[in-house]
Amino acid sequence: MATNDNFFERVYDVAKKIPYGRVTTYGAIANFLGAKQSARMVGWAMNASAKHEDIPAHRVVNRVGLLSGKHHFEGTSVMQQLLEAEGIQIEDHKVVDFEAHLWDPAKHL
DNA sequence: CGGGTGACCACAT
C-alpha cells in the first residue's frame, strides 16, 4: 500500500483536476475531502507535491486569493507568471476577480 | 522520544 496516504493522494488527485485558467483554495480542497479543519495539511501536501510534476500547485491559493505559496516555488514570480499565462490576472500577488476564477471541487466535481 | 514548525481556516474574545 502504500503508495497512498489517503489525504495526500486525494489532494493530489483533486489538484490535478483543476481546470485550466481556474484556481482553488486549500480550504476548498480540505472541505471537499471532509476535513476543512486540516486545511494546513493541504498546504503541506502541496509542499510534497513539489516532487509531483503533474500537480499544478500554482493554481492553488489561500482563501483570499493570495498566492501564499509563491514563496515556495522555484522562484517568487513563477507562480504569478503561470497564472497570468492561463489568463488569470494577478495584482499584488493576489488573484483579480478571484471568486470568478475560483473552482470549487465540491461544486464542480 | 518530545517539541516545534508549517503553502491554512474558523471561531472566540
Next chain:
DNA sequence: AATGTGGCCACCC
C-alpha cells in the same frame, strides 16, 4: 472591527 488562539496532521531537529 481587529487580534488571538485553537485545531488538524505530517515532517524535521
